[in-house]
Amino acid sequence: MTPYSCMTRDELEAAYTQVLSQYDACKAQGLKLNMARGKPAKKQLDLVSDLLNVLQTPEDCFDGDIDSRNYGELAGLPSARAYWADVLGCKASEIFVGGAASLNMMCDIVSRAYTHGLLNSPRPWCKEEKIKFLCPAPGYDRHFQIGEFYGAELIYIPMTATGPDMDMVEEYVKDPLVKMIWVVPKYSNPDGIIFSDETIQRFANLKPAAPDFAIIWDNAYCIHEFKGDYVPFPDIISMCRDAGRPDMVFEFASTSKITFAGGGTSCMAASEANIQYFTGVFGVQMISYDKVNQLRHVKFLKDKAHTLEIMKRHASVMAPKFECVSRWLNQEIAPLGFAHWNDPKGGYFVSLYTMPGTAKRTWQLCKEAGVVMTNAGATYPYRKDPNDSNLRIAPSLPPVEELEKAMEVLCLSLKLSALEKLLEKL
Amino acid sequence: MTPYSCMTRDELEAAYTQVLSQYDACKAQGLKLNMARGKPAKKQLDLVSDLLNVLQTPEDCFDGDIDSRNYGELAGLPSARAYWADVLGCKASEIFVGGAASLNMMCDIVSRAYTHGLLNSPRPWCKEEKIKFLCPAPGYDRHFQIGEFYGAELIYIPMTATGPDMDMVEEYVKDPLVKMIWVVPKYSNPDGIIFSDETIQRFANLKPAAPDFAIIWDNAYCIHEFKGDYVPFPDIISMCRDAGRPDMVFEFASTSKITFAGGGTSCMAASEANIQYFTGVFGVQMISYDKVNQLRHVKFLKDKAHTLEIMKRHASVMAPKFECVSRWLNQEIAPLGFAHWNDPKGGYFVSLYTMPGTAKRTWQLCKEAGVVMTNAGATYPYRKDPNDSNLRIAPSLPPVEELEKAMEVLCLSLKLSALEKLLEKL
Numbered sequence: 001m002t003p004y005s006c007m008t009r010d011e012l013e014a015a016y017t018q019v020l021s022q023y024d025a026c027k028a029q030g031l032k033l034n035m036a037r038g039k040p041a042k043k044q045l046d047l048v049s050d051l052l053n054v055l056q057t058p059e060d061c062f063d064g065d066i067d068s069r070n071y072g073e074l075a076g077l078p079s080a081r082a083y084w085a086d087v088l089g090c091k092a093s094e095i096f097v098g099g100a101a102s103l104n105m106m107c108d109i110v111s112r113a114y115t116h117g118l119l120n121s122p123r124p125w126c127k128e129e130k131i132k133f134l135c136p137a138p139g140y141d142r143h144f145q146i147g148e149f150y151g152a153e154l155i156y157i158p159m160t161a162t163g164p165d166m167d168m169v170e171e172y173v174k175d176p177l178v179k180m181i182w183v184v185p186k187y188s189n190p191d192g193i194i195f196s197d198e199t200i201q202r203f204a205n206l207k208p209a210a211p212d213f214a215i216i217w218d219n220a221y222c223i224h225e226f227k228g229d230y231v232p233f234p235d236i237i238s239m240c241r242d243a244g245r246p247d248m249v250f251e252f253a254s255t256s257k258i259t260f261a262g263g264g265t266s267c268m269a270a271s272e273a274n275i276q277y278f279t280g281v282f283g284v285q286m287i288s289y290d291k292v293n294q295l296r297h298v299k300f301l302k303d304k305a306h307t308l309e310i311m312k313r314h315a316s317v318m319a320p321k322f323e324c325v326s327r328w329l330n331q332e333i334a335p336l337g338f339a340h341w342n343d344p345k346g347g348y349f350v351s352l353y354t355m356p357g358t359a360k361r362t363w364q365l366c367k368e369a370g371v372v373m374t375n376a377g378a379t380y381p382y383r384k385d386p387n388d389s390n391l392r393i394a395p396s397l398p399p400v401e402e403l404e405k406a407m408e409v410l411c412l413s414l415k416l417s418a419l420e421k422l423l424e425k426l
Numbered sequence: 427m428t429p430y431s432c433m434t435r436d437e438l439e440a441a442y443t444q445v446l447s448q449y450d451a452c453k454a455q456g457l458k459l460n461m462a463r464g465k466p467a468k469k470q471l472d473l474v475s476d477l478l479n480v481l482q483t484p485e486d487c488f489d490g491d492i493d494s495r496n497y498g499e500l501a502g503l504p505s506a507r508a509y510w511a512d513v514l515g516c517k518a519s520e521i522f523v524g525g526a527a528s529l530n531m532m533c534d535i536v537s538r539a540y541t542h543g544l545l546n547s548p549r550p551w552c553k554e555e556k557i558k559f560l561c562p563a564p565g566y567d568r569h570f571q572i573g574e575f576y577g578a579e580l581i582y583i584p585m586t587a588t589g590p591d592m593d594m595v596e597e598y599v600k601d602p603l604v605k606m607i608w609v610v611p612k613y614s615n616p617d618g619i620i621f622s623d624e625t626i627q628r629f630a631n632l633k634p635a636a637p638d639f640a641i642i643w644d645n646a647y648c649i650h651e652f653k654g655d656y657v658p659f660p661d662i663i664s665m666c667r668d669a670g671r672p673d674m675v676f677e678f679a680s681t682s683k684i685t686f687a688g689g690g691t692s693c694m695a696a697s698e699a700n701i702q703y704f705t706g707v708f709g710v711q712m713i714s715y716d717k718v719n720q721l722r723h724v725k726f727l728k729d730k731a732h733t734l735e736i737m738k739r740h741a742s743v744m745a746p747k748f749e750c751v752s753r754w755l756n757q758e759i760a761p762l763g764f765a766h767w768n769d770p771k772g773g774y775f776v777s778l779y780t781m782p783g784t785a786k787r788t789w790q791l792c793k794e795a796g797v798v799m800t801n802a803g804a805t806y807p808y809r810k811d812p813n814d815s816n817l818r819i820a821p822s823l824p825p826v827e828e829l830e831k832a833m834e835v836l837c838l839s840l841k842l843s844a845l846e847k848l849l850e851k852l
Binding site for chain 1: 463465466468471472475478479481482483484486487493494495496497498499525526527529530533534537540541542552568571572575576682686687688689690710711712713714715716717718719
């Protein structure tokens with residue numbers, strides 16, 4: 001195959017005619033496939049079914065002297081706090097165990113910062129002339145959405161191969177109105193990047209002008225390798241403590257992609273002072289989160305070592321899907337030289353960079369042929385991809401057979417949109 | 427026994443000496459008893475243990491075509507919405523099923539009203555010069571706490587035998603800054619009053635000046651009879667619809683006192699327009715609440731009729747405790763004529779009115795003798811009981827043997843504080 005950039009106009013026209021006819025043939029099949037969200041597959045949910053049966057009797061429901069079935073223990077069951085401390089590498093006293101969704105706690109943090117302020121806030125954020133959030137992108141659309149909901153100005157920070165552009169981050173945090181940065185530090189959503197040690201150290205060393213600047217460290221994929229062994233990752237909580245700003249970071253994790261996405265448990269890790277502050281704040285809205293489910297998870301997952309074994313089983317379901325994505329892109333697109341993508345070893349996404357100016361069109365072509373992808377642009381603040389180039393592929397949900405079909409459609413759509421662009425057909 | 431009001435000073439002095447010596451003897455036993463919060467007893471938690479075993483296999487986790495284990499269905503599983511509609515008497519489309527705590531949703535409603543406004547708000551409440559909440563009292567301390575947290579002015583509305591003083595309510599809602607009223611309409615916390623039909627109709631007929639005035643209808647004890655049969659209760663959602671203000675009411679219920687207080691499920695009932703609005707708002711913070719637990723509850727509780735059978739089993743544990751409270755007060759205090767209390771047939775509390783000016787002192791005496799009660803004053807806005815008279819007795823948690831001891835201490839403390847007052851010993 002000749003790269004598109006080396007083709008003559010006639011060759012491009014010929015390629016266009018051929019691809020269009022292949023695309024039309026695909027479209028005629030009336031497919032209905034979904035690669036839009038990072039949902040676990042049924043197979044993955046099935047392989048943790050023992051979670052349903054670890055609590056069977058009243059005696060099973062006790063965590064030491066504590067009856068998980070009754071009110072109390074707002075910060076979480078002691079065993080659940082210890083479990084998450086083991087997974088994340090911090091202290092149990094630095095853990096607050098929440099409900100089914102870590103996103104809910106992130107939103108609560110912003111909501112309470114807005115109306116009341118964080119631990120070190122001079123005033124509630126709603127009393128500031130404005131607030132600004134740093135948004136490394138491509139990133140997680142739901143992070144950006146929370147910032148937008150609370151009226152923060154979202155500032156785009158480009159991602160590099162080692163994490164966010166830290167020169168820019170260090171420059172921006174000199175502005176006292178910059179209050180937050182949102183990151184997924186391991187297998188970033190969607191790029192699948194593991195932040196480098198240097199990047200992480202620079203995060204811990206940040207000296208923001210705002211005394212209440214907060215890093216939202218969404219460690220959603222902290223143990224989510226699907227290829228190769230577990231990659232150890234530093235504990236940001238102790239690093240910020242050592243660097244002298246212990247209250248600057250809020251880390252989040254959950255079992256949404258370890259057990260059940262629709263019935264897991266989540267945690268926040270932060271300085272002991274922050275845990276104490278937010279236990280008070282959350283005490284207004286809650287008597288206690290679901291401790292029965294916390295205990296169910298602790299008894300099933302046991303500890304980090306055992307959880308990593310379970311993650312190997314997830315990997316066995318996930319790996320073939322990522323291999324399928326890789327194979328299609330490498331065979332069909334790589335030789336044509338107009339697009340590139342990452343090749344992650346963990347997380348839930350493949351980040352695809354189309355020919356600039358064609359991501360939206362590619363998304364549209366996929367949709368018309370029955371393949372739903374995450375909206376083009378969704379991975380950028382205000383849904384505006386400056387290059388109209390990034391698409392997030394979420395291959396976890398469909399079975400491999402369906403994925404093969406979806407990737408065929410995606411590859412044809414990629415080619416077609418690139419050829420349209422080159423031939424200025426739009 | 428002679429009522430204290432008929433005693434001579436010498437008789438009062440003699441009574442004081444005798445009661446003080448009995449109290450000191452009790453105190454010397456070094457008791458450690460708790461009647462502070464409405465926590466279910468272990469026996470009650472044990473009798474719903476089958477809840478733990480209704481979901482055992484992957485197939486069990488489906489609600490029709492929907493896999494409860496995966497993301498989605500933010501407003502709740504269809505079966506869970508139908509279940510709550512059956513219990514509350516509204517439509518399934520008027521139900522949003524949440525997480526473990528209804529309080530969390532109430533707080534979310536206020537939080538979002540404060541920062542963004544409700545469906546019919548002209549502006550977010552934080553942009554109003556001030557906001558005011560009507561607080562029928564004695565009432566639920568956690569309701570008042572949410573209002574206080576968001577800086578609302580809490581206005582005390584006296585409770586009557588048929589519910590809040592509706593003349594006052596109707597008068598106050600003419601003020602456009604009055605944005606909310608918080609009530610527990612059935613077996614009110616702590617008085618155990620069932621609002622009369624007339625009171626409920628007057629609620630539905632309210633014509634508040636604020637277009638976004640909201641009734642928080644916390645139906646926490648909607649099916650919680652412990653004496654006698656289930657008492658039918660009107661559906662406030664359809665009543666507000668019929669009265670022409672469908673969006674004015676938010677009703678809440680939960681299984682915290684049906685299954686597990688520390689691992690139940692909750693719901694909000696409201697107009698379809700409100701459910702739609704808040705599904706959007708909650709969509710910022712959540713992908714979905716714990717649907718596995720929703721399904722677990724639906725499979726265990728089945729429907730309203732079956733749930734009422736389970737409530738009969740709870741009643742068999744609860745009734746002897748309320749009989750114990752009643753017996754002690756009737757035998758030891760009634761003849762002395764200085765205090766009164768309610769005699770509820772459902773709910774979780776007995777509301778006790780001490781001699782005015784002695785509730786705090788009674789609480790203190792109980793505490794010093796090892797019996798923890800809900801803080802005196804807690805049942806009023808700003809924790810200020812205008813008469814220093816109300817104490818909330820929460821007899822559900824301790825076994826009857828312990829309760830006997832605790833009631834002995836309470837009765838002695840009541841007598842002692844009354845005698846101190848009459849003899850002006852303080």
